[in-house]
Amino acid sequence: MRRLRHLLPVLVISVLALPAAAAEQPFEVWLADFQARAQAEGIEAATLGRAFAGVQPIPRIIELDRRQPEFVLSFWRYLGNAVTPERIAQGQALLREHEVLLTQVERTYGVQARFLVAFWGLETNYGATFGSFPVIGALSTLAWDGRRRAFFEAQLLDALRILQAGDIDPARMEGSWAGAMGHLQFIPSTFTGHAIDGDGDGRRDIWGSLPDVFASAANYLSTLGWNGEETWGREVLLPDDFDYDLVSIATLPETVKSLTDWTALGVRSADGTALPRADVSGGLILPAGAEGPAFLVYENYRHILSWNRSILYAVAIGHLADRLIGLPEMRSQPPADQRRLAVEEVKEIQQRLADLGFDVGEPDGRVGPQTRNAIRDFQSSAGLPADAFASPALLEELRRRSQG
Known part of the structure; x- marks a missing residue:
């Protein structure tokens, strides 16, 4: 899932008398139960009425949540999609256009302007793609569905708090299918913990106010410990x-x-x-x-990972931020053959490693630390560069050894 980000170290979930799974409970029954628990948490009846008027489960949300990848996303493909010449040029123009505002935010929070614009570029292509799902409807669907109910009920409760505070109207509260919102795709718990009224109008509007957007992002990164004197x-x-x-x-x-x-x-x-x-x-x-x-x-790289726990994302943010201030493209260039591994091929790698006695856990098609450790152990034993990297060449080597 792409948008489970901005997850604070501790999510305080006080609505945890959890009902049965969605498959065992009609949506209307779950919703009535959730609304009662939300009122006990201080959400007013008027807020609930405005928020849930006409809300029904959204089948497309369930479909997207269940979607399984067919291929493992490669570094070069990801970077090529994330850091394009067009995105670099547009980001440089926006740095110039909003220089006064960004400089003020940088002085206040200690987060360099180029990184704020890089996050903006990767999250929504500088505000071009917020997502078109109603946040209350999306979160309600995911909470009722039950696969990650505690998390999504907590996010839904925070979304209601945002509405009750008057920061946004329900009709404008749109976002991704997983409830990420605004120019920088905050989930509701990140909003309630870190959003800032940067323009002083009494609302924290991360959908329509760039002063609010940049101040909120910088406040979040600053809280994580961002060092404005260092790069990534x-x-x-x-x-x-x-x-x-x-x-x-x-x-x-x-x-x-x-x-x-x-x-x-x-x-x-x-x-x-x-x-x-x-x-x-x-x-x-x-x-x-x-x-x-x-x-x-460096340390700021770790803070990028707190925003989105993906190595590919973190490197792309850092590289885009570099390119926005005129630093050169990477010395390394993509190979002529960028064939991706299919998820089934990763499972085959895992199974072949297991057959050779290396501990990969249950083969699941995901290249996590346990699989990377097993790959490294195999490479070391075979006299190969122990880069712990799952590649087509590694698969071919494992196949060759099994045939020998």
Whole structure:
């Protein structure tokens, strides 16, 4: 699911006398029960009446929630879709157009303007694609459906609080199929925790007020601990004899060293020059494996992951932010053959690794840390670069070994 983001460390869910699953309960029965619990949480009857007028389950929402991917999204395809020449040019123009506002927000919250615009570009293509689903209807459908009821009931309750505060009218409260809203696709709990009235009109309007949008995003990142004096990371070059066991394979980098230590290991900037002499630590990631680009990523990279826990997303945000201020494209370029792995092929990799005695857990077609650890163990045992990367070449190697 694409839009389960901005998830705060603790979601306080006080409506937890949960009813039966949707399959066992008509929507109207669940809704009446939820409304009673919402009133007990301080939501007024008038707010409930406005919010739920005519609300019914939306079949398309269930369809999208159940959708299963056919392919594993590759780094190069993701980056090519996210950081386009058009998006770079438009973002640069918007940086100039809103320079005064963005400078003021940066001074207040310590979040660089280029990153705010990069988030804006990736989330909604600078406001072009908010999503067209009614947020109350979408969240009601997902909460009633029951697969992740506690989460979506909590989001629905926060959405009602937003309406009750007068920040937005129900008719304008549109968003993604999973309830992400406005220019920067906040889910309701992120809105209630971090949205700011940046223009002083008494409402926090992340749909129509750019002062509110930028202040809210900057406040959220600042609360996470964003460092306005540092960047997100940088592309680097690795020496031929590099120890790939030092590459982080979890979403949050698990191996962190100072730039001085990385320099001593032979890591250099992408242009071949020495790494900066700065008191900064970072982890090393290879989102496209040993044949793709390598990145040293710093603390702000971790904060991007708090917005959306995806390595591909975090690198795309950082790279777009760099390009917006004129930094060059990546030194590494996509290979001529960008064949993606099908989910069934990932399952085959997992099963073949399991057959060889490597612990992948239950083969499920997802390349998580357990699978990456198993791949790394296999690569090390086979004398291959231990980049822990699932690729067509790895699948062919596993097939070859099983035939031998």
